[in-house]
Amino acid sequence: MREDPTRYNPAEIEPRWQAKWDADPTLYAAEPHTSDKPKFYCLEMLPYPSGQLHIGHVRNYSIGDTLARYMRMRGYNVLHPMGWDAFGLPAENAALKNNTPPRQWTLNNIAQMKVQMRRLGFSYDWAGTEVTTCLPDYYRWNQWLFLKMVEQGLAYRKSSKVNWCPQCATVLANEQVISGYCWRHEDQLVEQRELEQWFLRITKYADELLDGLDQMPGWPEKVRTMQRNWIGRSEGAHVTFKVVDNDAAEITVFTTRIDTIFGATSVQLAPEHPLVKQFAALDHKLSLAVDEMVAQQKAAKESGDIGSIDKHGVATAHFAINPFNGEQLPIWVANYILADYGTGAIMSVPGHDERDFEFATKYHLPIRRVVTAADGEEPLPFIAEAGAFIINSGDYSDLTCAEAQHRLATHAEMNGFGKATTTYRLKDWGVSRQRYWGTPIPMVYCAEHGIVPVKEADLPVLLPEQVEITQEGGSPLAKVPEFLNTTCPVCGGPARRETDTMDTFVDSSWYFYRYTDAHNATKPFDSAKANYWFPIDQYIGGVEHAILHLIYSRFWTRVMRDLGLIENSEPVTRLFTQGMVIKDGAKMSKSKGNVVSPDVMIDKFGVDATRMYALFAAPPDRDLDWQEDGVAGISRFLARVYRVTTKFAPAVRALESSVRGDEVAAAEFASETPAELALLRTLHQTIAKITEDFSGRWHFNTCISAIMILVNEIIAAEPAMDSGAISVATTAELLRKLTLLLAPFAPFLAAELWQELGAEGSVFTQSWPVADAALARESEIEIPVQINGKLATVIKLPADSDEAAIKAASLADEKVAARLVGKTIVKHLVIKGKLVNLVIK
RNA sequence: GCCGGGAUGGUGGAAUCGGCAGACACAGCGGACUUAAAAUCCGCAGUUGCGAAAGCGACGUGGGGGUUCAAGUCCCCCUCCCGGCACCA
Numbered sequence: 006m007r008e009d010p011t012r013y014n015p016a017e018i019e020p021r022w023q024a025k026w027d028a029d030p031t032l033y034a035a036e037p038h039t040s041d042k043p044k045f046y047c048l049e050m051l052p053y054p055s056g057q058l059h060i061g062h063v064r065n066y067s068i069g070d071t072l073a074r075y076m077r078m079r080g081y082n083v084l085h086p087m088g089w090d091a092f093g094l095p096a097e098n099a100a101l102k103n104n105t106p107p108r109q110w111t112l113n114n115i116a117q118m119k120v121q122m123r124r125l126g127f128s129y130d131w132a133g134t135e136v137t138t139c140l141p142d143y144y145r146w147n148q149w150l151f152l153k154m155v156e157q158g159l160a161y162r163k164s165s166k167v168n169w170c171p172q173c174a175t176v177l178a179n180e181q182v183i184s185g186y187c188w189r190h191e192d193q194l195v196e197q198r199e200l201e202q203w204f205l206r207i208t209k210y211a212d213e214l215l216d217g218l219d220q221m222p223g224w225p226e227k228v229r230t231m232q233r234n235w236i237g238r239s240e241g242a243h244v245t246f247k248v249v250d251n252d253a254a255e256i257t258v259f260t261t262r263i264d265t266i267f268g269a270t271s272v273q274l275a276p277e278h279p280l281v282k283q284f285a286a287l288d289h290k291l292s293l294a295v296d297e298m299v300a301q302q303k304a305a306k307e308s309g310d311i312g313s314i315d316k317h318g319v320a321t322a323h324f325a326i327n328p329f330n331g332e333q334l335p336i337w338v339a340n341y342i343l344a345d346y347g348t349g350a351i352m353s354v355p356g357h358d359e360r361d362f363e364f365a366t367k368y369h370l371p372i373r374r375v376v377t378a379a380d381g382e383e384p385l386p387f388i389a390e391a392g393a394f395i396i397n398s399g400d401y402s403d404l405t406c407a408e409a410q411h412r413l414a415t416h417a418e419m420n421g422f423g424k425a426t427t428t429y430r431l432k433d434w435g436v437s438r439q440r441y442w443g444t445p446i447p448m449v450y451c452a453e454h455g456i457v458p459v460k461e462a463d464l465p466v467l468l469p470e471q472v473e474i475t476q477e478g479g480s481p482l483a484k485v486p487e488f489l490n491t492t493c494p495v496c497g498g499p500a501r502r503e504t505d506t507m508d509t510f511v512d513s514s515w516y517f518y519r520y521t522d523a524h525n526a527t528k529p530f531d532s533a534k535a536n537y538w539f540p541i542d543q544y545i546g547g548v549e550h551a552i553l554h555l556i557y558s559r560f561w562t563r564v565m566r567d568l569g570l571i572e573n574s575e576p577v578t579r580l581f582t583q584g585m586v587i588k589d590g591a592k593m594s595k596s597k598g599n600v601v602s603p604d605v606m607i608d609k610f611g612v613d614a615t616r617m618y619a620l621f622a623a624p625p626d627r628d629l630d631w632q633e634d635g636v637a638g639i640s641r642f643l644a645r646v647y648r649v650t651t652k653f654a655p656a657v658r659a660l661e662s663s664v665r666g667d668e669v670a671a672a673e674f675a676s677e678t679p680a681e682l683a684l685l686r687t688l689h690q691t692i693a694k695i696t697e698d699f700s701g702r703w704h705f706n707t708c709i710s711a712i713m714i715l716v717n718e719i720i721a722a723e724p725a726m727d728s729g730a731i732s733v734a735t736t737a738e739l740l741r742k743l744t745l746l747l748a749p750f751a752p753f754l755a756a757e758l759w760q761e762l763g764a765e766g767s768v769f770t771q772s773w774p775v776a777d778a779a780l781a782r783e784s785e786i787e788i789p790v791q792i793n794g795k796l797a798t799v800i801k802l803p804a805d806s807d808e809a810a811i812k813a814a815s816l817a818d819e820k821v822a823a824r825l826v827g828k829t830i831v832k833h834l835v836i837k838g839k840l841v842n843l844v845i846k
Numbered sequence: 847g848c849c850g851g852g853a854u855g856g857u858g859g860a861a862u863c864g865g866c867a868g869a870c871a872c873a874g875c876g877g878a879c880u881u882a883a884a885a886u887c888c889g890c891a892g893u894u895g896c897g898a899a900a901g902c903g904a905c906g907u908g909g910g911g912g913u914u915c916a917a918g919u920c921c922c923c924c925u926c927c928c929g930g931c932a933c934c935a
Contacts, residue, residue: 227850234931260935341933351935360933622858634872710870789866794916796866834915840865844915
């Protein structure tokens with residue numbers, strides 16, 4: 006039975022085509038940047054080489070490959086690259102566990118995964134584009150770009166509190182801390198340590214990164230919102246308060262509502278505010294209370310509900326002076342004030358802020374009204390809307406809030422105690438990592454000359470191969486004397502190298518530019534090539550990178566633009582975030598034992614069925630519940646396509662060899678029977694539907710269902726094809742176009758069937774079929790007739806029937822007539838080509 | 847608390863612009879083929895009432911209200927689920 010040659014056998018078909026495709030390394034190469042074809046840069050997020058492709062990758066890459074194949078058939082010059090995000094901690098963990106060097110482990114994994122990806126038939130230009138970020142020919146450009154950033158003042162070193170993951174044994178960027186936990190160890194709380202680190206000045210671009218989001222209609226609103234929140238721009242003012250009887254101390258607060266400053270009745274400091282330390286040193290009771298608050302804030306942060314801790318505070322013995330009216334305000338320390346936002350100090354305006362109101366009520370602090378929208382009677386706290394104005398505020402009374410904000414800030418600035426300011430939640434990107442398997446930071450420490458960049462000519466700073474990886478903290482490179490000890494680029498004297506490596510998000514921040522010129526040995530890439538291909542037309546990946554990779558990439562693009570390497574400011578025109586693949590309603594995980602292996606699926610059902618199921622089971626943006634029975638269903642469908650196509654293939658081949666294609670068309674279209682026209686109608690409706698879906702909606706699940714409908718109709722017509730009632734020419738037309746429609750979704754089967762049908766060339770270099778509107782049009786349509794909005798019957802009419810004809814036909818229907826007996830027609834509504842509704846009484 | 851996304855048969859999902867709810871598949875049931883099974887093919891299939899049947903009717907897109915000749919789709923209110931943000935001053 007298995008030997009039955011008429012039976013669909015992906016295990017035979019797929020490896021045969023794979024071998025053929027692999028033998029031609031230029032098969033999927035894009036044309037050079039001088040091509041006159043329109044370009045299309047189709048990109049999927051590169052994988053980390055864990056060694057095993059998972060089903061989520063299969064989904065991600067199937068979406069991208071389907072699009073890439075389609076766009077090629079539409080005549081675009083398509084760049085479809087792939088690479089490896091190959092630096093990172095797992096390689097070091099594996100080294101510890103298996104005693105395999107990280108490099109070897111990583112390269113082995115890459116080799117394995119590449120076999121899997123080739124097996125899946127993805128149309129990547131491996132030879133032209135493959136980038137492996139852990140190899141010196143790539144990471145030397147990380148170093149080169151880092152040096153450029155040092156030159157521009159965009160990379161700098163400073164000591165500060167940083168996030169430390171004990172499991173990673175390294176520092177993390179803010180973006181890599183998810184609600185207090187490590188992004189790769191979800192149970193690991195992140196600690197704070199004071200360390201000297203390299204930072205990249207992403208905050209320089211904060212405004213541009215934020216404002217750019219408004220001009221990115223091709224990105225999901227969700228991702229843009231997340232980035233907006235992350236950047237967290239807040240426009241307001243700084244105001245500096247002097248402290249009574251303490252000339253050395255002053256408190257600068259940040260407020261977005263300087264217009265309410267006459268309503269301030271206290272000043273609140275974060276427990277970790279520097280001035281609190283000073284006060285507490287002389288006040289034991291305060292000191293104890295503050296320690297408790299610090300501990301409480303820390304605990305709340307860790308349990309993730311810092312938003313809901315009970316507000317409490319403690320008064321200090323000190324007073325601050327409101328610079329606008331000289332009023333003395335008590336200085337408190339409060340547990341709801343965060344040290345790391347704004348200035349860590351606020352003016353408390355309980356009349357017009359909910360938190361301040363809650364606090365003031367609890368501690369019986371005065372509550373004062375300084376804003377109203379009408380009569381000054383609104384219940385407090387009153388949060389002003391547009392149109393409100395200021396009262397009880399001296400010279401500023403009666404101004405609108407906006408006007409008062411402007412005047413107060415200006416007054417503060419002229420008198421040197423404040424000014425309009427913008428704060429951001431976004432902090433500079435800490436890129437130092439105390440790990441081995443990453444890009445060495447190309448800097449040298451000289452006793453004489455301080456921190457000195459490595460000379461460009463001396464790049465790359467190679468990562469040494471023989472390194473002992475241990476669990477204990479500290480940079481592994483610091484224990485490699487051959488690496489550590491070097492000479493100063495300025496004086497040639499003894500010096501030591503920076504032993505931290507770069508965050509691996511540096512690698513992925515610009516890899517897609519390298520794809521455009523992956524083998525360039527003298528530059529990161531040729532600008533002319535990058536400028537031709539960029540921005541990326543379509544980027545496809547998981548939403549989990551919304552504020553990591555995707556914000557770093559936007560930053561890096563601007564840096565490279567300002568260095569003159571590229572012209573674009575944004576890397577990606579359209580972003581698509583696909584949903585997760587889940588199993589039995591839950592995220593796949595080893596601990597739940599619900600992991601689906603792509604290899605097992607392919608062994609059982611073949612690549613085409615596996616890929617197609619990944620596209621069929623849900624729209625690509627939604628989560629997809631993997632059901633093996635569903636893959637089996639797709640496999641049966643493909644088997645039907647194979648059977649019917651191969652059955653008629655000999656007749657089609659014979660026809661093709663006797664008549665030229667266009668003559669067939671000319672001869673045929675004169676004399677089709679109604680049965681043939683009906684089939685051609687479905688064919689052209691299917692072409693139209695799929696073509697439209699590719700232009701934006703991407704609901705490949707409904708594309709595939711449309712193909713199934715077409716196939717079901719072809720199979721239903723099989724007896725007529727057998728008998729000759731449907732001509733071989735029509736059959737040929739149907740099967741050839743069907744094969745073209747299948748090509749982006751089931752490439753192996755399409756390649757096989759295209760050959761079976763005796764057509765010339767590769768199915769993938771054919772033009773995408775064009776829907777013929779005339780053929781797609783229905784000659785006869787069914788019109789539902791409703792009575793009082795409920796379906797009464799369905800009538801059949803010629804498609805071009807006018808309103809009068811539809812009206813008459815609806816009344817002529819006997820079911821309708823029966824229902825009309827003894828009733829009055831109140832309204833007879835006809836929607837041409839759609840429906841009839843009779844309102845009767 | 848705020849911002850997104852979602853809730854449709856036994857299951858995944860379809861209905862793209864307010865116009866026949868449930869396309870296409872999965873699972874299920876019945877039949878054909880077979881000694882039998884698998885595979886394959888054909889058919890049935892939202893729930894429910896009446897009926898021997900053909901058929902006829904009612905209900906039905908998380909819940910409640912509204913707009914409309916007509917609502918899964920638009921408006922208002924509410925519930926639950928997923929994701930993100932969160933004393934951000």
